[in-house]
Amino acid sequence: MTATATSARSDLSELGRSETALRTFLHGLPGVDQVGAEQRAAQLGTRSIKTTAKAQAIDLAIRMVDLTTLEGADTPGKVRALAAKALRPDPADPSCPHVGAVCVYPAMVPYVAEVLRGSKVHLASVATSFPSGQAPLEIKLADTRAAVEAGADEIDMVINRGAFLAGRYAEVYDEIVATKQACGDAHLKVILETGELATYDNVRRASWLAMLAGGDFIKTSTGKVPVAATLPVTLVMLEAVRDFRAATGRQVGVKPAGGIKTTKDAIKYLVMVNETVGPDWLDPDWFRFGASSLLNDLLMQRTKLTTGVYAGPDYFTLD
């Protein structure tokens, strides 16, 4: 059943040493029934969060946003503006909290770092040849080191999905371990790209693999393939971090990314966190949203709660 509860903690740290041990362990994880998981996720989505609870949730969600731009067309000007918005999402309202982090490509890190210096907003950089990860390992590691040296304190890496789907779990594991080393003190978020993993069983296995290899966060998606974060995928990942902590004592964060656009969506995720893993994860240190347009919707809803009037997009900055 779960690899939780009874397994000795030292056993798990040894798993990565052998392909066979890893495979046996990952394939021994309990299965996920797709229909049941999706029904549970949908059920949590029907919670009705109103008034004070909604205000609380919106501010928490803002603090959890990894404000992201990952475009070929990104420029220093664009990412500086984004970083400024991360610091003061609603210039008209000083009570509005700052976001969790800004997330950009490695080349854009220095420009963001200038703006964020001295603030509590984290600077995340994607790395390891994001989004495909199809590059030699040394290049992926160099990519990671460059981002950290330029000022990133969080690295969002991609796993080698090809190796994972081919069953070469040790290869995936070793890459994560190496990337974690390259990160130094920076936090490592491991992107599973769940849209390419296809099944919830795979999502659960990849989650455990990433955690066993030392990931600080597990993240759903790059945002660059058609299926990004979904509630049921996030549910399976939350169950994984919950069971992993029970087994090892180490807490790992979760970051759904891509496709989360509205306050309503964000609140559904917070409800799911609340009822699946509990308040320990209801904190920007342990749960993040990888998003861009979500922030403005959160701000509009926040204004609606204070003024009682529905806001319009013209009243919020577009950065």
Add this chain to the structure above:
Amino acid sequence: MFEYAPAPESRSVVDIKPSYGLFIDGTFVDPADGGSFKSINPSSEEVLAEIAEGGAQDVDRAVRAARKAYDKVWGPMPGRDRAKYLYRIARIIQERSRELAVLESLDNGKPIKESRDVDLPLVAAHFFYYAGWADKLPHAGFGANPQPLGVAAQVIPWNFPLLMLAWKIAPALAAGNTVVLKPAETTPLTALLFAEICQQAELPAGVVNIVTGAGETGRALVEHDGVDKVAFTGSTDVGRAIARAVAGSRKKLTLELGGKAANIVFDDAPVDQAVEGIVNGIFFNQGHVCCAGSRLLVQESVAEQVLDSLKRRMAQLRVGDPLDKNTDIGAINSAAQLARIRELTEAGAAEGAERWSPPCELPDRGFWFAPTIFTGVTQAHRIAREEIFGPVLSVLTFRTPAEAVEKANNTPYGLSAGIWTEKGSRILWMADRLRAGVVWANTFNKFDPTSPFGGYKESGYGREGGRHGLEAYLNV
């Protein structure tokens, strides 16, 4: 902490009248002897309305109205036209679903999210499904020209008031019968609103008659000489009494009675979904479900882990105001039912089982019972044998599939069972051996109008739902 603020559904969508008469021959009438009783909101003990108590004379009047409608209108009517009335009813239920859901939660105590998301959609779907049979009876497999029985006497329980009404009335009308239905005395309101819906659909007078009252009213109805068919859902004891009462008569009888279902979890189950299934199996509708998975049979090798997960999950259940959209567990339907649950749980503790409930604040007024599990239960305990009909789960363990089957079947009941394993062949092996009318695998408490439902052994006879559900209302 992330505390959810109250999110109450508005009561104003429904108008409750101060008092209701009996619905006979298309109109609301006063009872012959003027008796009445009160229907209360079990979550607050507030009186919702004064309800007429039907006596023997009223029952007689209703049966005569149903007979006349059968002879003159509904019996001779082409199936195609009966279908259209049933489709109309289905549509009106869809259109007025929020009103019906709120009323159901007020009168019954069940959470609005269940009445809204489960009961009402199923009610509409049931009428929709049987509407489609009304003009297709020769295709149903009961011969070229199956005939209705006549007047059906139907007595339904309080746990799913409107859904049980739909399960009874839809197939009866589709097959060409007319009905006299008695709703439960604690939950008559949605049936009375349904009577208004019949008026709105311009259903011919007398096709549906609703006679409210308690046990005596029900007895007068099932014993009436003018009825051709008796359908009952409720306790096994009452079912047995009805079987005796109709013995030697021409009345066709179907019974949907109690249960003590085993929900069987193997060591290779999809554990997170199994835990959801266990919770849904016993805490859905406060456990007021005849097919509830009230006995958890868990393989001994994983019992501890499953129970840990189950307790963690139970701590998330929100007990309280049925009209709050975030409530998972509402009020117990009546003081009498609450007393019965208390009596059996006290017996469980006295017989040595270990009792556990999550920390849970219960409202001061109304009838409430915290979700509860008993571990260390054996087959000999009362809580493993008797139907509690409340949010109380008895946990037993097993070692092998054969032992699971043996324990699951070791009960006079046989309504439903659950199996949790990722291994398909084991599901089918188990299903072959379980003496139960419904077997859910890797899911629980699923209902659909196309799917027959009903029990083995003392859980009753006959099936409701699906093509099979027509048989109860045809002369076959």
Add this chain to the structure above:
Amino acid sequence: MSERVAVRKTYKLFIGGKFPRSESGRSYLVQSANVSLASRKDARDAVVAARAAVKGWAGATAYNRGQILYRVAEMLEGRREQFVALGVPGDEVDAATDRWVWYAGWSDKLPQVYGGANPVAGPYFNLSAPEPTGVVAVVAPEAPALLGLVSVIAPAIVTGNTVVVAASPAAPLAAVTLAEVLATSDLPGGVVNILTGRLPETVPTLAAHMDVNAIDLTGVADPELAADLEVRAAENLKRVLRPVPDDHDWSSDPGVGRMTALLETKTVWHPKGI
């Protein structure tokens, strides 16, 4: 005061839930209206639209399909006078409406009547269930204009097939007006596609099309054309419904034959063991 000048309706094809003109830009005159004269390319486009709709429509729940067909009946009832104005007798519109209701109810019942458990001699679960065959090309009967059309479309789609219908060349206005009913009934675009024009132009294309799974030749009056179409259909072994006799009584009980002819049966085996 001068008499009000009427606004006339343009009758176009119905493909993928939209009402395009024929790509050929041609039309022909029927009942004082210019009706699109569909080309081979229009037929091809219609097949593409029908194929694209199969996944969603066949994958929808039977309950959902039944609700939508019933909705078609509701909408048709409301447009009764429009058909009467086109010369369709009121009784025929009523019968066509009732036919939608009849078929609506079959969506979640046919699998119960036409499938079931098979008691094989061995430790196996064995279940047969019907499935739609896919894209069906339909040649609508010439008359009755509306009841005939509904009687060939409804049984094909209720089980999850999608159709490309060649409307009767003599009665295209009722067909396009029915398309307007379908377009406002929550029926997903592409489930029903309607081509107006000459049968010899579009139907051979449909009969030979390798991405069409079945063809209903009901409305083909010419026996030689019917035989030719059947030969074309043989290339990819399309399921074929042959023409019905001229004196066929469309008002009689339709039975289940038109539905079952356009179904596959799938049987699933699974061992039973611990």
